[in-house]
Amino acid sequence: MTSFIELEIIAITILAALACAVPGTIIALRGSPFITDTSAKSSVFGFAAGFASAWWLPSAALIPLGTAAALFGIWAANKIRAAKLMEKNSAASSVSSVLLAAGILIINGFTGVSGADISTVTAGDLAFVPFDRIKAGGYDMGPAAVYILGAVLFFNLMCVLVFYKEIKLSSMDEGYARSSQLKVDAVNILISFMTALTAASAFRVTGAFMAAAFILAPSLTARFYAKRLSALIITSALICVTACLTGFGLAYRANVLIAGTIVCVMGAFFIISAAAAPETGIIPMLSEKKKKRFRTGMLIASAHLYLREKESPEGKSVEAARLHTAMAWSGSFTGKIILALEREGLAEERNGLLALTEKGREKAEEALGIKMRRGLETKSP
Amino acid sequence: MLNDILYGYAFHTILKGSAALGFTAGILGVFIITKKSSLMAGASASAALAGMLISAAFTGTRNGSVIMTAAGVMCLLSFFLAKFIADTLKINKFMVHGLIASVNFGLCMVLFTYLRQEKNALAAGMEKFILGEASTLMKSEADAALYVCAASVLITALCIKRFKAVLFSPELARTAHIPSAFYETLMFLMTAAVTIVGIQTVGILFMGALFVIPAVTAGLWTRAFIPAALISGLAGGISGAAGGFLSALQSNISSGPSVIIFAGLLLLISALLAPGKGLLIKKRAGYFYRPSGRQTK
Numbered sequence: 001m002t003s004f005i006e007l008e009i010i011a012i013t014i015l016a017a018l019a020c021a022v023p024g025t026i027i028a029l030r031g032s033p034f035i036t037d038t039s040a041k042s043s044v045f046g047f048a049a050g051f052a053s054a055w056w057l058p059s060a061a062l063i064p065l066g067t068a069a070a071l072f073g074i075w076a077a078n079k080i081r082a083a084k085l086m087e088k089n090s091a092a093s094s095v096s097s098v099l100l101a102a103g104i105l106i107i108n109g110f111t112g113v114s115g116a117d118i119s120t121v122t123a124g125d126l127a128f129v130p131f132d133r134i135k136a137g138g139y140d141m142g143p144a145a146v147y148i149l150g151a152v153l154f155f156n157l158m159c160v161l162v163f164y165k166e167i168k169l170s171s172m173d174e175g176y177a178r179s180s181q182l183k184v185d186a187v188n189i190l191i192s193f194m195t196a197l198t199a200a201s202a203f204r205v206t207g208a209f210m211a212a213a214f215i216l217a218p219s220l221t222a223r224f225y226a227k228r229l230s231a232l233i234i235t236s237a238l239i240c241v242t243a244c245l246t247g248f249g250l251a252y253r254a255n256v257l258i259a260g261t262i263v264c265v266m267g268a269f270f271i272i273s274a275a276a277a278p279e280t281g282i283i284p285m286l287s288e289k290k291k292k293r294f295r296t297g298m299l300i301a302s303a304h305l306y307l308r309e310k311e312s313p314e315g316k317s318v319e320a321a322r323l324h325t326a327m328a329w330s331g332s333f334t335g336k337i338i339l340a341l342e343r344e345g346l347a348e349e350r351n352g353l354l355a356l357t358e359k360g361r362e363k364a365e366e367a368l369g370i371k372m373r374r375g376l377e378t379k380s381p
Numbered sequence: 382m383l384n385d386i387l388y389g390y391a392f393h394t395i396l397k398g399s400a401a402l403g404f405t406a407g408i409l410g411v412f413i414i415t416k417k418s419s420l421m422a423g424a425s426a427s428a429a430l431a432g433m434l435i436s437a438a439f440t441g442t443r444n445g446s447v448i449m450t451a452a453g454v455m456c457l458l459s460f461f462l463a464k465f466i467a468d469t470l471k472i473n474k475f476m477v478h479g480l481i482a483s484v485n486f487g488l489c490m491v492l493f494t495y496l497r498q499e500k501n502a503l504a505a506g507m508e509k510f511i512l513g514e515a516s517t518l519m520k521s522e523a524d525a526a527l528y529v530c531a532a533s534v535l536i537t538a539l540c541i542k543r544f545k546a547v548l549f550s551p552e553l554a555r556t557a558h559i560p561s562a563f564y565e566t567l568m569f570l571m572t573a574a575v576t577i578v579g580i581q582t583v584g585i586l587f588m589g590a591l592f593v594i595p596a597v598t599a600g601l602w603t604r605a606f607i608p609a610a611l612i613s614g615l616a617g618g619i620s621g622a623a624g625g626f627l628s629a630l631q632s633n634i635s636s637g638p639s640v641i642i643f644a645g646l647l648l649l650i651s652a653l654l655a656p657g658k659g660l661l662i663k664k665r666a667g668y669f670y671r672p673s674g675r676q677t678k
Contacts, residue, residue: 033479037420041586083660085652089475090597093419097590098645101638104512104586108633122511123490207490209586213483220476257494263487270480274466282469 015149016205020214022156028219041096042073048103066200124207217266224277306364398523403621405530407613410596420478423589427485434492456573513584513637526578584637601655620644
């Protein structure tokens with residue numbers, strides 16, 4: 001039986017996932033996941049600073065600190081790349097890893113134990129989030145996280161709505177955006193800020209490292225079903241809610257980590273969509289390719305038969321075995337092609353040899369372009 | 382006290398293991414940053430841990446080879462899945478790698494919470510693998526790490542020309558009848574093997590960085606491939622040894638972050654002082670300095 005606090009946990013998780021999905025769609029359009037990776041890892045440095053000064057800082061200060069550290073990581077990686085020291089992804093992963101290492105050393109040094117419990121950083125502490133409540137005038141106003149994540153979601157949505165055109169243009173065609181005097185750098189800073197803020201404020205729900213999956217997975221999955229930015233955002237929101245509910249149900253049954261289960265469900269959704277999404281998935285695409293190859297094979301076979309007919313007036317046909325060697329096809333493929341030719345009435349078997357029918361001859365002429373040429377010849381005089 | 386540690390057997394094991402690991406990771410890192418698959422190296426670390434946890438959950442065996450095999454299978458599975466998806470669907474490969482790294486990490490966390498309920502002692506030991514703990518390295522494990530590292534270095538030394546051709550000039554590789562797919566898989570297999578023996582020392586969060594940071598450091602000093610591999614190995618070895626040393630002396634420091642901090646320190650020094658590219662050197666030589674050595678106005 002779900003109690004009230006579990007409903008609150010579900011609501012907080014869904015809010016966090018939705019807040020993550022909005023910058024995720026933009027990042028998926030741009031195809032550079034380094035912002036997410038860098039902000040997820042670098043933000044740990046800010047959290048560590050927050051933990052170390054927890055005796056005088058309120059716990060809400062973790063969010064601005066984490067955001068600031070994440071932004072510093074992104075800024076430093078960009079600076080290093082601009083100084084031509086190394087290329088973008090190496091710079092991003094070195095800077096973020098060094099910041100992460102420094103953060104963990106701070107936590108280690110502060111708690112004084114090796115391998116200290118860093119599970120708040122790695123896995124989040126979703127189970128305790130609802131106990132951090134806002135009280136106003138003696139009334140319980142609900143968990144603080146709902147307000148924080150709601151505000152972040154609102155901020156992200158407003159950013160996308162207000163700067164829809166700018167974000168879209170600078171993501172799709174940066175050169176054109178620059179030439180039409182759009183402030184691409186400002187848009188990049190805005191997107192970095194959105195990502196950093198979202199990763200930092202969702203970290204108690206998702207854990208610092210799984211935030212990357214919350215950001216990337218829904219939008220990457222949504223790309224199989226939608227093309228436009230607005231449609232992408234709506235589809236990924238739907239995927240988010242479904243994944244959260246499924247993941248929560250599974251995690252509740254097995255009594256395991258909720259955020260991790262949601263991430264696994266999101267990963268499973270991505271793999272299933274990659275395999276079987278209509279038109280864009282691997283299986284439909286490959287079967288379409290196979291069908292196309294088969295249809296082309298039929299045309300080539302009938303064209304070959306047609307040409308042989310022209311070459312040898314006495315034979316007027318070709319043995320199946322010779323077709324197979326002439327085309328360098330595998331035996332089974334040739335067999336299938338011949339069966340299909342006979343089924344569609346393009347060719348028939350005459351005393352052990354394969355020959356085109358009238359319909360097949362027309363088809364072959366069409367394939368070879370002879371019919372068209374004839375049409376032109378008759379017209380021209 | 383310090384003497385006991387410095388001449389202790391366990392201390393030597395740690396030092397040898399982490400230095401060899403850093404050296405090998407540095408050499409392989411040059412391949413990784415050339416192929417731009419730093420995220421995949423991180424993803425394979427999480428995949429290896431997930432494989433180990435799955436083997437702990439289903440077989441419960443303490444047999445090292447079974448655990449390693451499970452980790453290797455998981456690594457290969459995520460590598461080929463990522464490659465297949467990115468190649469067939471024309472999705473940006475970085476996105477797929479980032480997603481797979483993060484999902485594997487989530488899988489690890491879920492398996493940890495599941496095995497904690499089952500009171501699985503093996504999994505409790507594996508929680509050290511997130512940050513790395515060189516001081517838990519046993520003789521047999523350090524030996525396994527040494528063998529894997531030696532084998533990887535040997536293979537690299539034997540095939541370096543072919544690796545170079547496959548990495549830098551796929552056309553040349555094709556005309557010379559070098560099977561690119563085979564050498565790419567071989568490179569990944571070596572990376573995966575080093576990752577599997579390395580996560581106990583460096584931890585899944587930092588394994589990718591151990592490949593990347595020394596290689597980037599070497600890239601600041603030279604542009605030639607084989608010298609870069611050697612410098613990178615040296616940088617990795619130094620930071621591995623220094624990090625292992627610090628972590629063994631100070632019981633409250635995990636070895637993963639300390640190794641990476643030393644690697645980052647070397648990177649910072651190189652970024653300031655490396656000839657040609659270093660920031661301080663470049664300032665003095667003026668902005669028209671060319672790495673080839675000629676100066677133009």
